[in-house]
Amino acid sequence: MSNQDWLNRSLQAVWHPCTQMKRHERFPLVPIASAQGAWLTDFDGKRYLDAVSSWWVNLLGHGHPRIKQALHDQLDTLEHVMLAGFTHRPVIELSERLAALSGLGHAFYGSDGASATEIALKMSFHYWKNSGKAQKSRFISLENSYHGETIGALAVTDVPLFSATYAPLIARALRVPTPDARQAAPGQSARDVALAAARALENVLAKHAGDVAALILEPLVQGAAGMAMYHPDYLREARRLCDQYQVHLIADEIAVGFGRTGTLFACEQADIRPDFLCLSKGITGGFLPLSCVLTTDNVYQAFYSEDVRAGFLHSHSYTGNPLACSAALAVLDTLRDEDILAGNRDKAARFSGILAPLAARTDVRHFRQQGMIWAFDVDTPRGDFAQAFFAAMLERGCLVRPIGNTVYYMPPYCLQDGEMRQLAEATAEALDALAREAGGAPAQPALP
Template structure:
């Protein structure tokens, strides 16, 4: 029995209708190098989505491997309740210096970070004698994870409907994504309307609202929806005015994905100073995609709301692997990599800008494709909306791309690329040409289908 079949028999794969694997078995990856995955048949597959947006510097990145190996010879894991260790202290100090927020609280994944931030916000208001502030706001199309608390602020109907009896749904307000603008309404006007909707909601409900959570600049699961940084400036002002916390979910967009180290840093006031949230949730790229780790950073004011002699006023949350030393060393290696310069004096972000310009030029044929009805680009994220009504488009494209040596997972009819930062020009050319080649093949197959008989094949 091969690896794929053994996996089908033993593994429950995430966010997957397992019956699909009867006909489309999972690819068994046995090795990886840089941006390339190698399956058990020796095929090379370009990881164009960074293995669900986590991998920054390619697989088997030597500095991260060296840091983990060194730490493994010292301390592999200890509980963080009543104990501490150098890597978690160092990482917390460096994240505080980079963000202006501190008191890092650790878990292992993005959904846990969301849960922590929501609980911490509501509990801090309770500790300050304002227990009625326990409601939350999310945005249309927002995604913050799939645990019960995270689902309460996630606007993905498939997830929310399946688990609705378990979830206390939060308010969902209009997204500044200009694709939602009414006919004839410009993007700036739509942004202003979204700001007005938030202002009106807070004016009526601020007394019960603990926090607003959003993904700064890019809503990933909404099809890489991108919006203007001016919205974040207004969010900061309105949250200050109405005493509501702002939680910035930088899980997917942090660590250079949008062109700055953190996405919210692109939201600047007239004097050039960027706005700062009350909470930042980090994960995915935090360890370069090597080990599970997430962190929640917050303000001194929130931290002080818990600082008390009474246990009941402490933050009542824990994870067995909180602040794992190996994961923290991987994260420190990531921060070291961002701080380093190459022989030409360029750091990661400046090299990314050059790579983004090159790839943007290479994808001109895709932007000009007759079936591409919209495109977006920010930093190291690209997205193209495809004019296709066939519900099986995403699944068909994903499978055809694998056959062409590309790992791509469209979101609905939005094709996107979020690659590791280490693609060579040859890698980029291979990806840009493959995007168009696979699109033409898939659309031709779909156009040849009798529309009334098109099979519905779920996305794996």
Template sequence: MSNNQTLLDRSLRSVWHPCTQMKQHETYPLIPIRRGDGVWLYDVDGKKHLDAVSSWWVNLFGHNNPRIKDAIRQQLDTLEHVMLAGFTHEPVVALSEKLAGLTGLGHAFYASDGASATEIALKMSFHYWRNIGKTGKTRFISLQNSYHGETMGSLGVTDVAIFKDTYAPLLIQSAQVPSPDSRLAEAGESAEDFALRCASVLEQYLAEHHAELAAFIIEPLVQCAAGMGMYHPVYLSRARAICSQYEVHLIADEIAVGFGRTGTMFACEQANIKPDFICLSKGITGGYLPLSAVLTTDAIYQAFYHDATVKGFLHSHSYTGNPLACSAALATLAIFETDDVVHKNKETSARIFEKMQVLTDLPVEHLRHQGMIFSFDVQTANQQFSRQCYQAAIAQSLLLRPIGNTVYFMPPYTITEPEIDFMVKVSHDVVKAVR
């Protein structure tokens, strides 16, 4: 038995893989990865795969990045971890200062993953209103087709049936308002006009229900799990104004879209707004270590600052603000600063989208991009399109992970011109073959 097969058998016997019906691996084998370098993942047999999805949208500057590795290595020689309750350390303070400067919000609260960040923001919002005496504000709203994570609280504001329906009896109840996803606009209706129409529905809902609403949580500019649903930034502008008018918190879930993915450091910048909470994760450490953060306003922070312990935010986990993860995040932010990443991404984004025009000879629609997120929808009757597309692309050394009939690219920012050509050509061939 080969080392490859031995590893696969061991994994199937011992690991419960995420977002997976494990029985499917009887037919579709796992891919055992030995190492990564740049945009490439190398399996145990030496075959390489271009990571066009940044390993679930986390990798910004390529696998095996020397600057991030060196930062982690240096931190490892001094302090690997200390609890953040009653203690502090330089990496968490420096990172909090950096994030405050970038977001205009302060007092970063740390966790390990995006869903946990959503939980924190929801709890903070609810607890804030309770602390100031508005105890009736206990409910939340989100967009239709929204995704905010799969823990109990985050799943309560998620609107993706396959994740949510099984657990519905366990969840907080939330309401959804129409998504401004421009693919849903009427024929001849501009993305801006459609966004404004959706915002008017939001305004009507808040006018009627604001007394019971704690917060509106939204993925700025791109609803990723909805098949990269993209919308006009005017919706964010109106949402900010409407939430302010009716005293409802605005939570910006920038977990997937932050750190340069949408063309600016944070998506909210494109509407020139500041949310009441911002949730960050995924790319925050460049894809190296699990970390998430929630930042909020000084006014919200002050509502918890009290002699009574019960009025404090008593949320925690053992690895909060881990120094190694914070060091990776600081190195990631340093690359943005020294390498003018956001500006360079504009050039890369334009180049990728220009090359994607060759896809228009296929039955595709809504060819679109927002910064370094690229997507198109395939017109197909093939019920197995997503799985077959994944398998066919893997056979040609490309990692794609379609969402339904939506094919998307979210590659590391370090992708080169030949690698872009390879990514687009293989995608074209695969879609043509399996549609």
């Protein structure tokens, strides 16, 4: 069957996520038949360089042999057993490994990032309730934050497109200024912005700490805010202030964990340990849905009781699925045995060099990089830039999905130098083509 056949069937049967379906009257879906490494292939044989790791999940590349083998091996023994009243080898081994890597003692499993956010928020509130402080029921999040689209997660998500419709259902969080380094005024550094944001956080905590359960943040990079990057001193100050005002710190590393920012966990770059660490996306290398919330022994002990109501009564049927846990163990094995993070540092330096001409363009603002994440903002009059650029890149065999006017790359770690050059060249061509359509001349590198 051809692309068109599968496209028609999908439109008749599937409601696609984060999508106004009517737009597919003008912008067709791309049916994918197979994938390998950094490449997707459609049913007509056209290939696409997956520069966003299929929504940031495909950490090591599609079809990774070690993860595939781990799944084959696990299928021969145990595909699933409920985790209430039972346990199994993969979930025990994964929990032990994550505890050793994070310094956090107990792991609670979910299915996706929003579920991890829900779990962490509920755990924090319930901890304070079990500790005799049930009034600590509010949460603080950063401006432009994104933590998922379930009802609890929307309370700490500051993206009106996602949350405005459901406002009557949402218990609103307190918002504090983002430490986004793009806000720096002339003469200011990224650290100056971070410290100013930390002072604003302190003002809110000084006023509201008595009824606040936790501060939740995305360490170092706020993804849906347009890959907003900030100085690690904000994390250090946030940890200090949370300790001072007796508020939990929830680190949402759903997008940035497992090496995306250059270290296994982004919090390592500030030398801090959160009270809750939320993980998902790359945890299984993109093979199966899984999320995890790691927390401290102190939090765990607050739920340890003869009273069933003091327990954390949250579950879903596939909690700690053995296949997903086996995939996650294979990811950790690969990161360790192949020294992936060290290799990524060299790879990131090469890709940044290849992208230098893009960074120098007159229509590019705030070119930035953190580990294996690159982003820049495009100065364009086009209100449809994101959709138009996405389509232009697909024509050139690349999957790049902008956030507003922000173009970003979050590629699989298997990306090769030739693929980096192809991506950079396609981006320049697409930017020039869209500029011509808008009636402007293609942008040139800025003068030194």
